Amino acid sequence: MAKIKIFVxxxxxYSFIRGFxxxxxxxxxxxxxxxDKKTQxxxxxxIISLGGVNQINNLDNIRLLAPILAxxxxxxxxxxxxxxxxxxxxxxxxxxxxxxxxQIIQEHNLLFDKFFLFPNHEHDGCLEDLLKQCINTKNQxxxxxxxxxxxxxxxxxxxxxxxxxxxxxKKARINAYLSALLAPSNSQQNKVKxxxxxxCNVDHWNLDSSVLDRLKQFLDLYFNYEE
Numbered sequence: 001m002a003k004i005k006i007f008v009x010x011x012x013x014y015s016f017i018r019g020f021x022x023x024x025x026x027x028x029x030x031x032x033x034x035x036d037k038k039t040q041x042x043x044x045x046x047i048i049s050l051g052g053v054n055q056i057n058n059l060d061n062i063r064l065l066a067p068i069l070a071x072x073x074x075x076x077x078x079x080x081x082x083x084x085x086x087x088x089x090x091x092x093x094x095x096x097x098x099x100x101x102x103q104i105i106q107e108h109n110l111l112f113d114k115f116f117l118f119p120n121h122e123h124d125g126c127l128e129d130l131l132k133q134c135i136n137t138k139n140q141x142x143x144x145x146x147x148x149x150x151x152x153x154x155x156x157x158x159x160x161x162x163x164x165x166x167x168x169x170k171k172a173r174i175n176a177y178l179s180a181l182l183a184p185s186n187s188q189q190n191k192v193k194x195x196x197x198x199x200c201n202v203d204h205w206n207l208d209s210s211v212l213d214r215l216k217q218f219l220d221l222y223f224n225y226e227e
Contacts, residue, residue, distance in 0.1 A: 004222050005072050006047045006080045007034075007065075007112075009055075012171070012194040013127055014047045017082065019199025023207045024216065025223040034064060042068065053083050056101065062108050069111040078222055081115035084126035093124040114221075120214040128170035134209040135177065136202065142180050146173055178204065 006029075008014055014031050022028050032045020034055070042064065055061045069079050081101070086092035092100075097117055105112055119130035132143060154164040175192050181204060182188040190196055199205050 003076060004046065004078050004080060006082060007050055008047060008082050009053050009084065009127075010049050010051065010194070012197075013082065014049055015194055015197045016127060016131070016199055017047055019197070019205075020207055020212070020215065021219065021223060023200045024219070027223065034061060034068075053086065056081070056083065057104055062104075062110070066108060066110055073111040078114075079112045080222070081112045083115070083117055085117040085119070085121075085124050086126055087124050094122060114218070116215065116218045120211065121218065122214065126170065128174055130211065130215075131174050131205075132170075133211040134206050136204055136206050139177070139181065139204070142177050143173070146176060 006017060008017060011031075018029050018031070029046035031043075032048040033043040034048060034050050035041070036043040050056060050061065050065075056065075072079050083097070083101070085094040085097045088096070094117055101115055101117075104110065105115075118127045119125040119133070135143070150167050153167055156165055157163050158165070178192045178197070179189060182191055191198065199207065
């Protein structure tokens with residue numbers, strides 16, 4: 001087990017961070033969860049899902065999280081936190097989220113050593129924004145088609161429906177990208193699901209992209225060493 005515990009929002013974040021660390025540092029980390037879906041109990045692991053970005057501000061979860069962080073700290077384990085910055089029109093954004101997390105950590109004495117906000121610990125956005133920028137560029141035409149589709153939705157008028165129509169969530173964009181690249185069989189399309197994604201697949205992703213430099217610099221501090 002690594003001497004690092006990384007706390008993330010959910011399964012998609014786990015899959016990406018696991019793939020990123022496996023690709024760059026040749027370490028395969030196990031998944032944990034603050035509340036396991038089956039047992040509702042804490043499931044230990046190297047990358048621990050909190051169950052959503054707002055769970056870091058949930059008092060019940062804080063009561064569960066604080067002693068886990070303290071125990072890790074006492075064992076010389078580094079606690080890292082990685083969340084989405086999200087957007088200002090969602091009441092968040094990088095600056096708001098950064099201040100919010102610092103306040104929560106201080107008020108509840110949560111022993112996180114460092115935290116990082118997607119997409120790059122500088123701008124508003126989320127993991128899906130980062131994923132769109134680190135695809136294999138030979139597949140860019142898929143996103144060009146998707147952008148055309150979203151633009152078309154803004155111009156469609158359907159009787160009895162509000163306009164403009166709802167643009168699909170960013171998550172749907174990533175799902176569509178992978179689905180288009182995979183064969184139509186159930187076994188292949190199953191790889192679109194968050195837990196099954198292979199971010200080390202260089203035909204789909206470029207984990208050496210410069211858009212990932214800030215994340216790489218953040219993780220280098222903890223993984224770029226010889227055991």
